[in-house]
Amino acid sequence: MEPKPETKGIKLEYKILKDNFSRAGEASSNIKKVLRQLGIESSIIRRVAIATYEAEINIVIHSYGGMIYVYIRPDRIEIVAEDEGPGIEDIKLAMQEGYSTASNKVRELGFGAGMGLPNMKRSSDDFEINSVKEIGTKVKMTMYL
Numbered sequence: 299m300e301p302k303p304e305t306k307g308i309k310l311e312y313k314i315l316k317d318n319f320s321r322a323g324e325a326s327s328n329i330k331k332v333l334r335q336l337g338i339e340s341s342i343i344r345r346v347a348i349a350t351y352e353a354e355i356n357i358v359i360h361s362y363g364g365m366i367y368v369y370i371r372p373d374r375i376e377i378v379a380e381d382e383g384p385g386i387e388d389i390k391l392a393m394q395e396g397y398s399t400a401s402n403k404v405r406e407l408g409f410g411a412g413m414g415l416p417n418m419k420r421s422s423d424d425f426e427i428n429s430v431k432e433i434g435t436k437v438k439m440t441m442y443l
């Protein structure tokens with residue numbers, strides 16, 4: 299029997315550790331590789347790579363650790379990034395270009411321009427963010443194929 303369209307597809311999952319700058323970017327590189335192997339259109343791969351990279355770095359920098367899930371469905375790619383962490387008090391403010399609470403140490407490493415969330419939104423067809431203070435943050439992004 300054919301699986302339902304909702305359940306059809308491939309699921310990738312990555313554990314992202316807090317403060318792990320040396321391995322940051324590995325999940326998004328692997329996702330890119332898998333999408334290439336599947337023959338996904340390169341413009342979609344580029345958008346997924348930006349979205350997952352920024353999500354990965356945000357978990358490394360701003361959370362206590364989390365997961366990235368990628369669901370490759372017949373008609374779309376869904377990305378879910380969820381973490382345990384301090385959460386985001388004011389999502390509207392966090393979504394503004396240039397807004398960042400990154401420390402000087404993190405800025406010296408080249409992060410903290412305050413462009414991650416706006417770029418994630420721009421790269422997605424659908425973008426949802428939910429955050430609960432002292433619990434964590436969940437971002438869901440969809441790219442239609």
Ligand SMILES: Nc1ncnc2c1ncn2[C@@H]1O[C@H](COP(=O)(O)OP(=O)(O)OP(=O)(O)O)[C@@H](O)[C@H]1O
Nearest residue numbers: 356360385392398399409410411412413414415435
């Ligand atoms: N997963 C998260 N948990 C807690 N706070 C977050 C999370 N993601 C983003 N934020 C908050 O939202 C702000 C804006 O995030 P955004 O990704 O746009 O910029 P940044 O991470 O500070 O810098 P950049 O992404 O340009 O390196 C962050 O500085 C942080 O305060």
Ligand SMILES: [Mg+2]
Nearest residue numbers: 355356414415
């Ligand atoms: Mg960021």
